[in-house]
Amino acid sequence: MMLLTFREKVIWLAAYLEGDGCFASSFYNKPYKYVRLQIKVDATDKDVLENMAEILGSIVTNGNLNGSRLGKKPIYNVTVSGAHAISWMMMLYQFMGSRRKLQIKKAINLWRNTEYKRLRKSSIEENSYYHALVSEGLKLAKTI
Numbered sequence: 001m002m003l004l005t006f007r008e009k010v011i012w013l014a015a016y017l018e019g020d021g022c023f024a025s026s027f028y029n030k031p032y033k034y035v036r037l038q039i040k041v042d043a044t045d046k047d048v049l050e051n052m053a054e055i056l057g058s059i060v061t062n063g064n065l066n067g068s069r070l071g072k073k074p075i076y077n078v079t080v081s082g083a084h085a086i087s088w089m090m091m092l093y094q095f096m097g098s099r100r101k102l103q104i105k106k107a108i109n110l111w112r113n114t115e116y117k118r119l120r121k122s123s124i125e126e127n128s129y130y131h132a133l134v135s136e137g138l139k140l141a142k143t144i
Contacts, residue, residue, distance in 0.1 A: 009055045014095035016052065017041065023089060023100060025107035027114065035114045037085040037107050044073040053078045056088065086111055 004012065017023075020043060026036045039056070042063055043049055049060045056078065063075035080088060089104045096104065 010091060011095055013052060013055050014092045016048075017092065018095075018097055018100055021100075023103040023107055025103075025110045027110055035111050036081065037089070037111060038079055038081045039085045039088055040077065040079045042075050042077050044075055046074075046076045049076045049078045056080050057084070 017039065020041055022038070022040045024036075024038045024040065041049065041052060046060060052058075053060050058078050058080050061077045061079070063077045086108065089107055093101060093104050
């Protein structure tokens with residue numbers, strides 16, 4: 001990816017996710033209460049997903065593991081989960097359209113209203129780049 005500022009990367013990411021991303025949230029009650037949050041993208045353009053993975057602090061995985069796409073372009077995935085996903089959702093919220101904002105609000109509200117949150121601090125969040133992201137996301141979340 002060209003040399004872009006952090007803000008430009010976030011805007012590029014938001015634009016891509018607006019069209020092809022998934023903001024998912026699920027509540028589980030057994031064996032204990034927890035929330036599963038994810039941002040996920042599937043695409044056939046590996047180079048684009050490599051750029052996205054670099055921005056998100058994730059990796060590109062191969063989505064063709066079951067062999068159902070024989071003779072077709074391979075599919076690749078980028079996924080972020082947990083605290084990492086919620087911080088990105090909070091950061092991206094301001095750039096999203098109404099449908100995606102609704103998905104993000106649903107995820108944030110589910111996360112906020114769950115007694116036990118299975119979201120633990122990761123080594124990625126200890127990185128100063130992501131620490132700044134999480135801080136900005138948390139400031140924004142208070143306004144949502």
